[in-house]
Each structure stands twice: as C-alpha cells, then as structure tokens.
Amino acid sequence: MFVASVLLVLFATAGGEASGLYYIKAEATQPNGMTGSDTTEEVAPAVGSISDAKLQPDGKLVDVVGAVTHVTQDQFWLELPDRSSGIGVIGGFPQPTRDQIVRVRGTMTTKGLEREIEAVDVEFVSSPPISIKPLAMPNRSVGGGDFEYDPSTGAGQVGAPGGNGLNNVGLLVRTFGGYAGNATASSGRMYYIIDDGSAPGVIPNIGILLDTDVVFRPNQYLMATGICGVERLPIGWIMPIIRARDANDVQVIPPVFR
DSSP: OOEEEEEEEOOTTTTTTHHEEEEEEEEEEESSSSSEEEEEEEEOOOOOOOOHHTSSSSTTTEEEEEEEEOOOOOOOEOOTTTOOOOOEOOOOOSOOTOEEEEEEEEEEEEEEEEEEEEEEEEEEEESOOOOOOOOOOOOOSSOSSSBBBOTTOOHHHHHHOOSSSOOOSSSEEEEEEEEEEEEOOSOOOEEEEEESSSSOOHHHHHHHHEEEEEETTTTOOEEEEEEEEEEOOTTEEEEEEEEESSSGGGGEEOOOGG
C-alpha cells in the first residue's frame, strides 16, 4: 500500500473563460516518483450574485463580483454594493485590500456553519473602490433566519436560532448592546456577549457574540461593527456573532448618549 500526493489544478483553455467551460486536472505522484494525471470538464456558471452562489451545494464552481469589506491573513469578505449579500473567501491570489472590487472564481464550501468560497482565482476589477457602510440592526436581527438551507448538500445558509428577518451572514453589520458576559469558542478564544434586550437567542435575552481584542468592563454599553456570522459553541448553542475588523469597529457609548 502506498500514498500518492495529489495536486488539483483548475484552468480554462483559450475561449474557455468566455464559454464557462473549465477543466479540472488531477496530477498524482507516487513515492517511487511515477506520475499520472487525469482531466475532467466542469462547466462554471456565468458571473452571478453572491446570493446565487450561496444557493449552490458544496463543491460547485461559482463566479462572483463584489466589494471587499474585510481582509485577514488567509481570508477576505466580499459584499454586494446594495448590501443584499456577503460571503467569506478562503485563499486566492493576489490578496485584495479593503474597498477593492474583485472577481472571484472558486468552489463553494462550508466552514463551521458559514458558506464560503474556496478561491482558485482572484481578479481585480477596473472600477473605483467602494466603501461599504455597515447595515445597522437590533440584536434580534443579527444573523437572520435560514436562507434556503439544505443540510444534505450544504446549499443555502443557516441563520441564527429564532432568527428574525432576512439572513445577513457575511454582511458588514452594526448593532448595539450592553456587556452581558463572556463565552468560550471551540478554539479557546474568549468572546464577549452583548445584549440590547431584543435578541431571543437560545435562552431568553442571551444576546449575541462579539469577537474583538478590545477589552471591556461590566455595565459598559457598546457599538459593535463587523462581519456577521453564526457559530456553534462547545456547549452546543448556535449563536450569531459579529467579528470586529479592528479596534475602531467597537466603541464604548458614554452614558450621556444612552
């Protein structure tokens, strides 16, 4: 018995990009140095919306355009200018910067509970940058309900338990709430819990999660901006979460303004 290393390559022949016809080539190398390869055809959809991409099952090729709202070391987030849908993108080269308009080709996948695109190609669109403004909402609307979610294929997007309104996972959002405690992620990272009194949560008034490196104290009231997501805690609860992009995304609201 032996184990071969396998490299998957996605490419288009001349005219392939225009026709939507791509080829997936698998190249395997055995420990003794012998190699082999096989190529199969895959039809990629025409450039579609982020919402259309989320409707595709895991493993399906997608092609989307959007404005970049957040960039980390190995991931970035795209959003439509009308703020109707957003999604995370894993990998891809070259890595964009915030506010750039980019076209992403890749395959749909699910990371935790969130749909994302595993990029094979990132293309900068020749267009003025767009700075997406956060969509403000009460805690009860963070995450929203399920969006055409099919657990058998991964298609759609799961929302927050008891979620209210349209699904907004992947969007840049803003909400407010008082510091109500902490929760621990599966990774061991500590999250804050903020609550404005409107979130149904898993138990009444549990609020939402906030992922930030900014330190807060009990009884402080916060304005939180960041990428909306949903996360399953080690205790089994599924909660909406806002992932702040930097320290400026989370601010303490002075008592005089409450």
